[in-house]
Amino acid sequence: MNFPEKTSFINIHTHKTFYSESEFALLNIFAQEYKTYKINCGYAYSVGLHPWHVKKDLIKPALDEIEHAAKESFVAAIGETGLDRAIEIELRLQEEAFIAQLEIAEKLRKPVLLHAVRSYSDMIAIRKKNRFTTPWIFHGYTGNLIIAKQLIDLNCYLSFGKFLLNSKSNVPDLFIELPKEHIFLEIDDSNLTIQEVYRQASFLKACDIREIQATILNNFNRCFFNGKNR
Numbered sequence: 568m569n570f571p572e573k574t575s576f577i578n579i580h581t582h583k584t585f586y587s588e589s590e591f592a593l594l595n596i597f598a599q600e601y602k603t604y605k606i607n608c609g610y611a612y613s614v615g616l617h618p619w620h621v622k623k624d625l626i627k628p629a630l631d632e633i634e635h636a637a638k639e640s641f642v643a644a645i646g647e648t649g650l651d652r653a654i655e656i657e658l659r660l661q662e663e664a665f666i667a668q669l670e671i672a673e674k675l676r677k678p679v680l681l682h683a684v685r686s687y688s689d690m691i692a693i694r695k696k697n698r699f700t701t702p703w704i705f706h707g708y709t710g711n712l713i714i715a716k717q718l719i720d721l722n723c724y725l726s727f728g729k730f731l732l733n734s735k736s737n738v739p740d741l742f743i744e745l746p747k748e749h750i751f752l753e754i755d756d757s758n759l760t761i762q763e764v765y766r767q768a769s770f771l772k773a774c775d776i777r778e779i780q781a782t783i784l785n786n787f788n789r790c791f792f793n794g795k796n797r
């Protein structure tokens with residue numbers, strides 16, 4: 568994969584294959600689509616079984632696919648995976664698929680992109696109980712400040728996208744309070760450009776956009792390379 572540089576706008580989670588200039592994106596691939604996916608080895612990807620797609624007979628083949636994919640250097644992270652308490656899919660099944668993916672990530676030392684809906688405390692419990700240490704990135708974080716601090720203490724990162732620009736949500740106020748050293752920015756499936764998200768982040772943090780870029784690049788290197796030379 569290519570690596571982000573000082574001038575890059577790192578987009579830590581997206582489903583869009585169109586990149587703008589100076590964007591470094593982590594494009595998400597659903598595990599069940601990996602086999603037929605047209606990989607571009609210059610790009611970076613995350614591969615995982617999304618909780619919305621969990622089915623009993625899909626778990627095993629999806630896990631095999633993820634483990635196989637995660638050995639590739641262009642697959643930078645596992646995910647998105649997680650727990651969603653707002654859907655009908657049995658939580659026990661979601662958990663089975665989720666924890667197995669976390670174990671693959673630990674084994675291969677790759678970060679994880681998480682989808683969490685009303686499940687932050689479940690995840691904190693899972694992380695502590697299993698002593699997972701590989702960095703987790705909660706994409707589209709919408710929890711409160713107390714949970715955010717607990718996650719940061721557990722070596723997790725929080726990623727923000729469209730809600731940063733939504734004045735009706737609590738996300739802008741929360742974002743102002745968070746240490747920059749634990750944030751990422753993303754577009755997910757929104758129609759925003761990553762530059763628009765960075766512009767809003769720099770407005771909320773009252774700092775230059777280049778400072779946000781430099782901090783997120785540091786965060787990326789710490790999270791994905793553990794500060795080591797790549």
Ligand SMILES: [Zn+2]
Nearest residue numbers: 595647755756
């Ligand atoms: Zn997504």
